[in-house]
Amino acid sequence: MKAIALFSGGLDSTLAMKLIIDQGIDVLAVNISTGFGSTKDRLEHMQNMCNQVGAELKIIDIQSEFLQDVLFDPKHGYGKNFNPCIDCHAKMFAVAKRIMEAEGASFLISGEVMGQRPMSQNKEALQTVLNESNCDGLLLRPMSAKMLKPTIAEIEGWVDREKLEGITGRSRDRQLELAKEIGLADFESPGGGCLLTDENFGKKMFDFIKYDKFEVKDIPVMKFGRHLRLSDGAKLVVGRNKEENGYLQDIENDKFFHAKTVGIPGPHALLSKDAGDADRELATKIILSYTKADPKKVYTISYDGVEQKGSPFETREEANKFNVL
Numbered sequence: 001m002k003a004i005a006l007f008s009g010g011l012d013s014t015l016a017m018k019l020i021i022d023q024g025i026d027v028l029a030v031n032i033s034t035g036f037g038s039t040k041d042r043l044e045h046m047q048n049m050c051n052q053v054g055a056e057l058k059i060i061d062i063q064s065e066f067l068q069d070v071l072f073d074p075k076h077g078y079g080k081n082f083n084p085c086i087d088c089h090a091k092m093f094a095v096a097k098r099i100m101e102a103e104g105a106s107f108l109i110s111g112e113v114m115g116q117r118p119m120s121q122n123k124e125a126l127q128t129v130l131n132e133s134n135c136d137g138l139l140l141r142p143m144s145a146k147m148l149k150p151t152i153a154e155i156e157g158w159v160d161r162e163k164l165e166g167i168t169g170r171s172r173d174r175q176l177e178l179a180k181e182i183g184l185a186d187f188e189s190p191g192g193g194c195l196l197t198d199e200n201f202g203k204k205m206f207d208f209i210k211y212d213k214f215e216v217k218d219i220p221v222m223k224f225g226r227h228l229r230l231s232d233g234a235k236l237v238v239g240r241n242k243e244e245n246g247y248l249q250d251i252e253n254d255k256f257f258h259a260k261t262v263g264i265p266g267p268h269a270l271l272s273k274d275a276g277d278a279d280r281e282l283a284t285k286i287i288l289s290y291t292k293a294d295p296k297k298v299y300t301i302s303y304d305g306v307e308q309k310g311s312p313f314e315t316r317e318e319a320n321k322f323n324v325l
């Protein structure tokens, strides 16, 4: 008997897998990546969690499917920010079901806890998700199982419902107790969660789609730097520190020039390739304003090797006026 787990790396989904593995069932932990998860150390963390509970880990990249089917026209709308959580969950369950069939597994599990998040995890939203993904009956949520209708795995006797949990609400007390019981270590996830739930990230997304078609290759551009919209509509992204400069430098996206100061230290920046002369001049002024350059002197910025001369604004506030964020 095998189950597919929708695995986020968080405590709830790790415990959900453990509850099933303890009943002698193999679990394949599937992490579905929309591209908007925050970066760094997550893979290592997920592998660590899976090792501790004895699940195999598989990462599934659905970035283009997510942009095409979910992000820009969600049937159930957005949450507080740019997060289409109900549609996103439905997509994830549909993908998990595909994997279940391909792997010859018998049912799905997830770490969802009823009433934990106001919009996406109330009973009605969970039911909508199941209907949309044709997963009704197949999805077992071990953390709240006793509070929910029995699923196929419980009805068929593959899983003993009595050994599952009946957790509801936002308190994590029971989860922490379970973690302690099984000796789970280092379970706090590194970094934040999904960027789409972040208010500032949402503002950058809304700004982007007002001017351009958003594609998979644009996702990394959105994750770093100060984002500015110039007078004639070009987009400028300026690194705010060494780490961001490093990330921006590595981005390969043919919609953008890589811009660098010549002869003086300065941030790494990206400028839309379709920027007109006026916007390129403005970008030059702005980039220089984030250096220690003297407003009375002339400096050079290289845009993929093409040089443009300019001087910084008198004050950084003048550059900040173009900030989207």
Ligand code: SF4
Pocket (backbone or CB within 6 Å): 034, 083, 084, 085, 086, 088, 089, 120, 194, 195, 196, 197
């Ligand atoms: S928080 Fe992000 S990943 Fe999670 S359901 Fe919402 S949109 Fe999807």
